[in-house]
Amino acid sequence: MSESLEVHGVDLDDLTLPEPTPEQFRRSLLHHLQYTVGTDPEHASKFDWRMALSYTIRDRALEPWFSATRRTWNEDRKRVYYLSMEFLIGRLLEDATINLGLRDVAVEVFDRLGLDFADIADDEPDAALGNGGLGRLAACYLESMATLGCPAYGYGIRYEHGLFKQRFEGGRQVEAPEDWLVTDNPWSFTRPESAYPVGFRGEVVEQDGRQVWTPQLQVLAEAHDTPVVGYGRQWANTLRLWAAKPSADLFDLERFNAGDFTAAAEPEAWARTLSRVLYPNDTTSRGKELRLSQEYFLTSASVQDIVRRYLETHDDLRRLPEYVAIQMNDTHPAIAGPELIRLLVDDHGFGFDAAVDLSTQVLGYTNHTLLPEALEHWSVGLMRKVLPRHLQIIEQLDRRDAELHGPRPEGVGLILDDQVKMGDLAFVTSHKINGVSALHTDLVRRDLFPALDSLHPDRIVNVTNGVTPRRWIALANPPLAQLLTDTLGSGWETDLERLRGLEDHVDDPAFREAFGATKRQAKERLAGWLADHHGIEVPKDALYDVQVKRLHEYKRQLMNILWTIAHWQRIKRDPGAGWVPRVKIFGGKAAPSYDMAKDIIRLINDVAAVVNADPETRDLLQVVYPANYNVSMAEKLIPAADLSEQISTAGMEASGTGNMKFALNGALTIGTLDGANVEIREHVGADNFFLFGLTADEVTARRNEPDHARTAIEKSQAMRDVLQAIAEGTFSPGEPNRYGGILDMLWNSDWFLVASDFDSYDETQQAVDRTYLDHERWQRMAILNVARTGYFSSDRSVREYMSHIWNITPAL
Numbered sequence: 048m049s050e051s052l053e054v055h056g057v058d059l060d061d062l063t064l065p066e067p068t069p070e071q072f073r074r075s076l077l078h079h080l081q082y083t084v085g086t087d088p089e090h091a092s093k094f095d096w097r098m099a100l101s102y103t104i105r106d107r108a109l110e111p112w113f114s115a116t117r118r119t120w121n122e123d124r125k126r127v128y129y130l131s132m133e134f135l136i137g138r139l140l141e142d143a144t145i146n147l148g149l150r151d152v153a154v155e156v157f158d159r160l161g162l163d164f165a166d167i168a169d170d171e172p173d174a175a176l177g178n179g180g181l182g183r184l185a186a187c188y189l190e191s192m193a194t195l196g197c198p199a200y201g202y203g204i205r206y207e208h209g210l211f212k213q214r215f216e217g218g219r220q221v222e223a224p225e226d227w228l229v230t231d232n233p234w235s236f237t238r239p240e241s242a243y244p245v246g247f248r249g250e251v252v253e254q255d256g257r258q259v260w261t262p263q264l265q266v267l268a269e270a271h272d273t274p275v276v277g278y279g280r281q282w283a284n285t286l287r288l289w290a291a292k293p294s295a296d297l298f299d300l301e302r303f304n305a306g307d308f309t310a311a312a313e314p315e316a317w318a319r320t321l322s323r324v325l326y327p328n329d330t331t332s333r334g335k336e337l338r339l340s341q342e343y344f345l346t347s348a349s350v351q352d353i354v355r356r357y358l359e360t361h362d363d364l365r366r367l368p369e370y371v372a373i374q375m376n377d378t379h380p381a382i383a384g385p386e387l388i389r390l391l392v393d394d395h396g397f398g399f400d401a402a403v404d405l406s407t408q409v410l411g412y413t414n415h416t417l418l419p420e421a422l423e424h425w426s427v428g429l430m431r432k433v434l435p436r437h438l439q440i441i442e443q444l445d446r447r448d449a450e451l452h453g454p455r456p457e458g459v460g461l462i463l464d465d466q467v468k469m470g471d472l473a474f475v476t477s478h479k480i481n482g483v484s485a486l487h488t489d490l491v492r493r494d495l496f497p498a499l500d501s502l503h504p505d506r507i508v509n510v511t512n513g514v515t516p517r518r519w520i521a522l523a524n525p526p527l528a529q530l531l532t533d534t535l536g537s538g539w540e541t542d543l544e545r546l547r548g549l550e551d552h553v554d555d556p557a558f559r560e561a562f563g564a565t566k567r568q569a570k571e572r573l574a575g576w577l578a579d580h581h582g583i584e585v586p587k588d589a590l591y592d593v594q595v596k597r598l599h600e601y602k603r604q605l606m607n608i609l610w611t612i613a614h615w616q617r618i619k620r621d622p623g624a625g626w627v628p629r630v631k632i633f634g635g636k637a638a639p640s641y642d643m644a645k646d647i648i649r650l651i652n653d654v655a656a657v658v659n660a661d662p663e664t665r666d667l668l669q670v671v672y673p674a675n676y677n678v679s680m681a682e683k684l685i686p687a688a689d690l691s692e693q694i695s696t697a698g699m700e701a702s703g704t705g706n707m708k709f710a711l712n713g714a715l716t717i718g719t720l721d722g723a724n725v726e727i728r729e730h731v732g733a734d735n736f737f738l739f740g741l742t743a744d745e746v747t748a749r750r751n752e753p754d755h756a757r758t759a760i761e762k763s764q765a766m767r768d769v770l771q772a773i774a775e776g777t778f779s780p781g782e783p784n785r786y787g788g789i790l791d792m793l794w795n796s797d798w799f800l801v802a803s804d805f806d807s808y809d810e811t812q813q814a815v816d817r818t819y820l821d822h823e824r825w826q827r828m829a830i831l832n833v834a835r836t837g838y839f840s841s842d843r844s845v846r847e848y849m850s851h852i853w854n855i856t857p858a859l
């Protein structure tokens with residue numbers, strides 16, 4: 048701390064904690080066990096120790112948090128505000144411990160107490176406040192912003208229930224409410240002083256030439272802050288999650304006194320639903336009023352908080368873009384444009400044009416998908432009902448845009464066919480729009496916003512996704528992390544391009560052996576965990592072939608399980624052919640209303656039941672599907688993988704981020720030229736990537752060929768044998784038609800081209816087996832994958848956002 052600061056006569060420097068020596072750490076831990084958790088070592092449960100440890104680590108997070116906040120205020124630094132309906136954080140304890148440089152001390156202290164740090168850390172529930180890649184990306188970006196010293200706030204919703212818990216009954220997915228808040232959350236601080244009214248419905252009347260909106264309903268958004276510590280303990284940012292609270296006047300006392308108790312509580316109950324549960328759809332928008340209300344709840348509370356903070360030290364809102372950047376994580380917070388314009392015009396007297404220009408300079412929009420069903424649009428009627436003032440602003444924006452650009456091409460406009468198009472709204476109210484991989488950004492420009500791109504040719508830029516190496520290597524894969532430090536020295540954690548130094552060691556047999564040992568360790572750890580937590584026994588010396596991600600037809604888990612059946616049939620035909628033992632590992636949830644995805648889950652489990660019980664093949668092929676895939680499970684699965692399945696229909700996976708995590712942990716990718724696979728292959732080299740399948744343009748062409756599915760199936764003996772087996776009920780004894788829907792789809796539509804890519808996928812899988820048998824060659828390829836994927840650090844992505852979109856320089 049540079050100059051000492053006195054507040055209330057307290058020298059804040061006096062508050063700093065002593066260096067965390069093992070002894071000091073032990074004392075602080077036992078202090079919290081006794082005085083914060085309220086128990087003693089003799090009676091403490093795993094939960095008690097975990098809470099005491101969390102408070103001990105949290106203490107250390109507050110220093111970089113306070114100093115970062117003070118520096119940002121004192122130096123009047125520009126801040127970025129990352130608005131996202133999802134933050135798939137996972138667990139925080141071990142991540143914070145590593146970023147504060149306290150893992151070794153903590154492990155040592157728990158050893159001396161006769162306890163196991165990892166076991167205690169495993170007791171923490173995941174904060175599953177997201178569906179998949181989009182939510183996890185937001186979490187990786189927050190951690191990178193803190194590590195880089197980029198002043199930032201993450202704004203999200205404090206869902207009482209995150210993504211549902213998944214279990215299997217008879218192979219079928221069954222959902223149960225997730226309840227991470229059932230026990231105290233040691234990482235969050237309630238900020239009742241930071242609460243904002245958020246209005247809904249009601250009407251807008253013109254008074255003295257001004258539009259005055261009187262909401263019919265109003266809730267309170269209460270802030271809950273979590274420190275996000277950067278690696279190195281130099282900086283920490285804030286994740287502010289809003290909880291919906293009924294404003295006092297919502298309880299209808301009159302009705303209550305009239306004895307109509309439930310009706311009296313109704314408005315209150317409504318208020319709470321705003322932050323009750325996360326919508327479980329990944330890349331699908333359902334257009335529900337509650338979802339729109341949740342999106343506005345998040346956005347309005349956040350934009351009010353941003354303007355309030357700015358006006359605390361600035362009085363000229365025209366300079367807002369110099370101090371504030373707002374990033375919209377997909378269209379979910381796209382109402383931010385109209386909301387900021389509303390505040391500037393209705394509360395701060397700005398003219399409409401000036402307000403629009405100002406907002407556009409402040410806002411950035413990231414598009415994460417091209418899937419039509421994921422592009423949000425709200426009916427004009429619903430928008431008028433829920434947000435009448437914002438609809439006025441959107442209509443005015445649309446008129447203004449038409450005036451500015453003259454007659455617009457067909458299909459361009461914010462409101463079309465009685466629908467408000469949130470993608471177009473986000474585009475016209477942002478100064479930069481980015482896609483999340485090079486291929487995706489090209490498709491965003493060519494297919495999603497061609498007209499707007501030609502009107503605003505400088506707005507669309509690419510920022511390829513990234514992942515944080517702290518969680519996805521240092522935390523998830525300690526043996527590999529240690530080998531990297533032993534080989535490259537420390538520092539790779541914050542400068543991942545240094546992994547390239549491994550290329551100098553690829554020819555060293557001792558290094559290859561050590562590298563191989565880290566993979567074996569990860570496999571043994573996973574096998575132990577699967578046995579203990581899922582009662583699943585897997586061989587340790589097999590090729591671990593892993594596909595973990597949300598269940599969606601474009602991600603083609605179906606093609607993977609169909610190939611697994613073909614492989615099983617091949618082994619049965621010739622068991623002695625020197626097969627590479629394989630463990631096929633699946634993980635992933637389907638949106639509860641996505642029936643086809645749920646059928647695919649059931650098929651995978653049905654195939655597993657038959658294949659795993661087959662005495663002829665079970666030593667050569669196992670299929671496992673541990674239920675409830677989440678961030679913590681990914682941290683155990685990804686380091687153990689030999690083969691990473693990134694097999695989406697080309698042009699449909701905007702980026703993928705699991706693909707990056709697998710490559711950084713030494714898995715080889717079998718994949719299509721889709722999303723970031725393209726760039727991973729460019730970085731690791733075509734020789735170190737198992738490519739197959741149609742390209743994005745070939746996909747478009749193939750879809751236009753009539754009967755493309757039937758043609759492809761008739762050409763593939765292997766696929767026909769697989770479909771035959773399914774149709775005969777091999778995997779659904781007594782119910783041969785169980786998968787009639789899937790078979791019908793494959794023969795007659797197959798929009799995701801499973802049949803067209805099957806043989807290419809099959810040939811490539813056989814090449815994988817041949818390569819795996821050449822142990823040294825596989826090791827070399829695996830080492831080169833780690834060495835050449837430093838580019839996919841989220842630090843690199845965030846630096847690009849800072850320079851190309853947010854115009855912010857790091858404080859560190």
Ligand SMILES: [N-]=[N+]=N[C@]1([C@H](N)O)O[C@H](CO)[C@@H](O)[C@H](O)[C@H]1O
Pocket residue numbers: 179180181182184329330377415416421483512700701702703704722
């Ligand atoms: N929504 N959404 N989009 C996704 C993922 N499903 O969350 O965003 C992820 C993060 O950008 C992408 O990696 C992924 O390809 C894309 O489908």
